[in-house]
Amino acid sequence: MNHITVNVDGVRYDDEVEPRLLLVHYLRETAGRTGTPVGCDTSNCGACTVLLDGVSVKSCAVLAVQADGSSVTTIEGLAVKGDGEVGGDWHPLQRAFREEHALQCGYCTPGMILAAADLLRENPDPTPGEVREGLEGNLCRCTGYQNIVRAVLRAAAETAEPTAADVPAGAAS
Ligand code: FES
Ligand code: FES
Numbered sequence: 269m270n271h272i273t274v275n276v277d278g279v280r281y282d283d284e285v286e287p288r289l290l291l292v293h294y295l296r297e298t299a300g301r302t303g304t305p306v307g308c309d310t311s312n313c314g315a316c317t318v319l320l321d322g323v324s325v326k327s328c329a330v331l332a333v334q335a336d337g338s339s340v341t342t343i344e345g346l347a348v349k350g351d352g353e354v355g356g357d358w359h360p361l362q363r364a365f366r367e368e369h370a371l372q373c374g375y376c377t378p379g380m381i382l383a384a385a386d387l388l389r390e391n392p393d394p395t396p397g398e399v400r401e402g403l404e405g406n407l408c409r410c411t412g413y414q415n416i417v418r419a420v421l422r423a424a425a426e427t428a429e430p431t432a433a434d435v436p437a438g439a440a441s
Pocket of ligand 1: 311312317
């Protein structure tokens with residue numbers, strides 16, 4: 269057994285784990301983050317995507333011991349209150365997925381949202397093509413891709429920093 273310390277959604281966990289334990293199983297079975305689903309277990313579908321130190325990873329392709337000393341954000345940690353309590357305001361991507369009807373069965377949704385969060389971190393103003401390319405590792409079996417792309421673009425627009433072109437004439441001082 270190996271001792272690991274992992275920060276999951278702002279909460280510190282100290283655990284003994286088998287070296288072969290996958291991060292997705294650690295998150296679900298030890299940390300109780302069942303919002304992270306297992307879709308394929310073979311790193312093909314992206315359903316298990318989480319952020320590891322801010323970067324999206326397929327958690328079925330990472331060993332729990334590889335997350336030792338790191339921070340993991342799951343879908344449950346995206347809506348965190350200021351005091352660390354889960355269940356705060358929804359993340360703009362969560363709101364946009366709801367508003368654009370970007371989910372059907374919802375199985376791919378946590379992974380889609382976390383992959384999109386990483387995409388927008390790297391490219392806050394993507395084109396529709398860049399969104400499709402950025403999410404190509406995430407499969408939706410309900411094939412709701414049109415609305416997923418729309419939702420990511422909506423979240424990008426809602427979180428965009430105002431540019432000089434957005435400032436009404438005469439408002440600059
Ligand atoms: S469950 Fe991890 S990629 Fe499918
Ligand atoms: S909403 Fe069903 S798999 Fe994507």
